[in-house]
Amino acid sequence: MSRKKTEIDSESGPVTPRVPVDRFGFLKQEHGNSPERFSKARSTSSTDHDREERKVRKWRKMIGIGGSDWKHYVRRKPNVVKRRIRKGIPDCLRGLVWQLISGSRDLLLMNPGVYEQLVIYETSASELDIIRDISRTFPSHVFFQKRHGPGQRSLYNVLKAYSVYDRDVGYVQGMGFIAGLLLLYMSEEDAFWLLVALLKGAVHAPMEGLYHAGLPLVQQYLFQLESLVRELIPKLGEHFTEEMINPSMYASQWFITVFSYSFPFPLALRIWDVFLSEGVKIVFKVGLALLKYCQDELVKLPFEKLIHALKNFPEDAMNPDTLLPLAYSIKVSKRLEELKKDYEKTIGKPVQP
Known part of the structure; x- marks a missing residue:
């Protein structure tokens, strides 16, 4: 895949991994985002x-x-x-x-030259924050490993461009994983416009509220998720209440990065396929499916072990062919709309996207 050279690009040879990598480019000894755990099933x-x-x-x-x-x-x-x-x-x-x-392809065609302008000629107040976080994004992927290498430069360019394009949002750390995921499948300019399409709502509801001060959209989603857990998995919901577990302790990253952070890469890709097509409801469906699949074990755990388990789901639960059919069977659309209205009543105002 060709990537346009921009402001901070310089001559650099290809990254040559010193250790074996899987078919997605992750180091094989790494397990967080590597699909190797499912290789036997393939x-x-x-x-x-x-x-x-x-x-x-x-x-x-x-x-x-x-x-x-x-x-x-x-x-x-x-x-x-x-x-x-x-x-x-x-x-x-x-x-x-x-x-x-x-819808990002349409945005790209309607805005020729805009990305290059943002990268080369504009400055951002977030540049130092972006540089600080670059090495934390997919550190086990060969494209992003080399300091100042092509992956890190591309990621910097996309995040910097967006922070200039939308100064109200600027840059928030979770955006790096979304931009990084996109860069594994497209050029910088294409990744930038897909980021714009997501945050501005080209097809589905805008995501920018996930990154505004106070994370207003995250708060709404966590409220909706907590209610859905109580309604659809009541035994587990009751256990969470007893152990004083709330969704902010385990689910914030689900929404902020759309499962691109710490989930097995093949599962994240399959979720993203549906997320881009059907919208954020797939994040709720997958989260509920995970909890439902694991509830027999989760209801036995005290607080500390419960927190650990909710951030380290078992391998069989993370298999796309097991989890996604269960997720698709969970119907949430109508209830999400109702719960959004309930949430807006509790805070006394509509949630701004």
């Missing part, structure tokens, strides 16, 4: 290879050259598109499809 048989090839051909036909057929196909067969996205977008097409379903 077959490399010719049957699986043929199936994947057929899947890619279907997607290429659906997309058209450079995305030319996408909107027409979505209008004609929205249910087919939804089903295929939920099954997982082929990795080789993921970057393009993410841009198409998020």
Whole structure:
């Protein structure tokens, strides 16, 4: 994937890993975001290879050259598109499809030269904060490991550009993981406009409230999640109340980074496929599915062990093929709207996106 050279780019050779990496580029001895824990479940048989090839051909036909057929196909067969996205977008097409379903491709085409202007000619009050946090973003991925290497430079450029583009939001630490994830699948400029599409709400509700002072949208989401846990998993909800556990202790990062921080990478990608297509409700569904899947163990744990367990879910619970079907079966859309109104009543004003 080509990445445009911008302000702080300089000549640099490719990153040559000294240790083995998995198929996504994560160091194999690292487990936080590495998919190696699921390698046994992945077959490399010719049957699986043929199936994947057929899947890619279907997607290429659906997309058209450079995305030319996408909107027409979505209008004609929205249910087919939804089903295929939920099954997982082929990795080789993921970057393009993410841009198409998020609305970011349209933003890019409507704003030629804007990204370059923001990176090269503007200054940001957040530059030092961004530089400080760069090395903390996907530290086990070869693209971001090298100090001042191509990955860190690209990440700096995207975050700096956004902090200038939207000075009300500026830069908040969790944004680095979202920008970093996008950069693994697209160029700097494409990643920037997808970030804009998400925070400004090109297709779904704006995300910028996740990063405003006081994190107002995070507070709303945590209120909604706590209510849903009590309603849909009452035994666990009661145990949380007894142990004085609230969602801010374990779920804030779920929303701020959309599971891109600390979750196994294959699971994060599958969630992002659906998140970009269907919106934030998938974050609630996945969170509730995790809690539901693990509730028999969680209800036995006292406070300290409970906090640890809620940040370290077992491997079987984090398998996309196990977790996502359970998540899809949980219906939350209508209740989320009702709970949003309840939350706004409790704080006495509408939540600003």
